[in-house]
Amino acid sequence: MRLWHSLALGLLLMVHTAMPAVAQEGSALSPRVLGEAALPGVMAKAVDDFVVPGYRDLSQSTALLVEATSALCRAPSEPALGTTRAAFSGVVRKWSAIEIVRLGPALEQNRFERFLFYPDRKSTGLKQVQAILAKGDETATEPGRLKTKSVAVQGLGALEYVLYGTGAEVLAGKNGDFRCRYGHAISQNLKAIAGELLAAWEKPDGIQAAWKKPGPGNPLFRDNKEAATELLGILVHSVEMVKDQRLRPFYAGAIDGKRDEGRPKLAIYWRSENTMPSISVNLRALQMLFNTAGMESLLPADSRSIAGSVNFLFKSLIGAADRIDGPIDAVLADEKQRATLDFIALNTADLLDRLNRDFGGAIGLGAGFSFADGD
Template sequence: MRLALPLALGLLLFVAVAAPAPAQEGGALLPRVVDEAAVPGVMAKAVDGFILPGYRNLAETTKALSEATAALCKAPSAASLEAARSAFSGVVQSWSAIEIIRLGPALEQNRFERFLFYPDRKSTGLKQVQAILAKGDESATQAETLKAKSVAVQGLGALEYALYGTGAETLSGKQGDFRCRYGLAISENLDTIAGELLAEWDKPDGIQAAWKQPGPGNPLFRDNKEAATELLGVLVHGVEMVKDQRLRPFYAGAVDGKRDPGHPRLAIYWRSVNTMPSVSTNFRALQKLFDTAGMESLLPADSRSIAGSIDFLFKALINAADRINGPIDAALADERQRRTLDFIALNTADLTDRLNRDFGGAIGLGAGFSFADGD
């Protein structure tokens, strides 16, 4: 089904009607509480059904990328360059499916920023990558020395430039030797980080145990409500990340009554044409976490329709993102696709509200609580 912008208001009306009004007694709102008995099971399903499989897939694709890049360096050709680029896109997809877990091991040792430095608002990272290529800095061609450098030169953004940026055509011949060895060091670095993330989550007595067993002695969650709040926070912040860091940098819609012309070169992965496929995967990942963990079971029985309206929004956003699958500059030059971007922005904001206000309120977060504010 193709959803056009005029349906946006209808969609918002649908979810507004679908969500139940808070129960009242004598004119006062009744307190809502999370179904605490369901929390450990929900957290366990989030770990076993989403987080661990996500990191396993990431480790598999980074290994394939490292192997494809090594093959390119050993025998450069148009075919081996295409294989390395295809493997890069595979890692973009697997990373986009798990990057919403921006906590714990992902924050330790700057792993998240080392894997993906974005947004690069002042093109600081781009300039550093270009300097490495211009100078032929050999210390950037070994993963061990590369990881000691700026986070901006050792992750997906740097590798995308190496594979797709100015001069990338040299990779199909011997003249691209240094560039390829730099790309290989980045690939190996990504593979190492992916392996570390999987290993940390795979430890039975590590962070997965903390997620699965909330309680007084737990270093992360003293009770079930704290655990449920953390999981919901992953979803809220994940949606906000898509809205603020993936969409807004290259297209803000109408600003002060004037249509934003768009800024395609500020879009993530614009060189490799992975911008909207990555956004679509972000939405799919968020929906998968919501459904796989069984978040609906945390809601009071008379509020379960909230989960239905959230799922409806996820599906609509995924379908819309999938319709923009070419270069982002071409999308911004096409009025129909711009309307689709407007639709995505509008309903992403509504999805944030549904999760933060409606779901959060239904499981007992007090009035005025905001994940965005960290209250």
């Protein structure tokens, strides 16, 4: 454990040393004028090279899931169940890469919650899914009626329970007919939502037009500062999500010097062992957005080292997440893997500060700019 804490401290010292003095002292950051020429191009690349391809990948993966569940229901077997579970994990990864864009079409018609209802703090959704399975509610097997039900019974969380939860072994045989048809309806619902999201972002005069052309007549961004705030906000809020909504619920680290035993069943996707793979994809997607959009070009020439530090932290966090393997209960029982979780928690906090304070301040959002405060 001491070795990992030393490595984490060393990483922080290396990053701070690499930063110029102006970036190490948030109060000393001087507001800069955002580059008028750079911002529209950055927003356009974010849409064309990250958001649209991300939703396209999600749409394709949900189509494969529909095919897999359909085949499983027609001819149940262990291999068919394995193929369906693999397709489910594929959707989890594609969703984890684009769920960071939690705005616009994703928030309309409760699409985000319908695709992924999490966290389920009181197990309300779990109980509703279990009730559907126990009662054999045929209305849940009809996609048109399923989408009118609780958001908790029509998305990834519900499908994970269908495929991996108590009694899921029946899916490999004829006794799993109802359970399989319910899972198939969920997969069709996920495909429909993914298609709606892709169509909304591909529409030339829709949200992509608003992103690409900030200005007085723009319904979303009246100027470049508002556009930059939205784009950087994706990074800031998503790193917060990883730190506070994906890691902390199942492991909070040492508390007042006492070991946290952890709560494995509060981890997202714990049944399918997709917890850490999804977190790794979240981080990879954020780094990809940062670099694909060319966000470094928004920085003044004397502050470009901030981008290097951000990328250094992303690389270190992704590598750490990839080293954690196995069921979450086993991870929490392993001292070395727990130390890696501590490392991730420590450095997501530092990455959040880099983006929120250093990058935001350097591009003119103000010294000590805080998305958390709604500034």
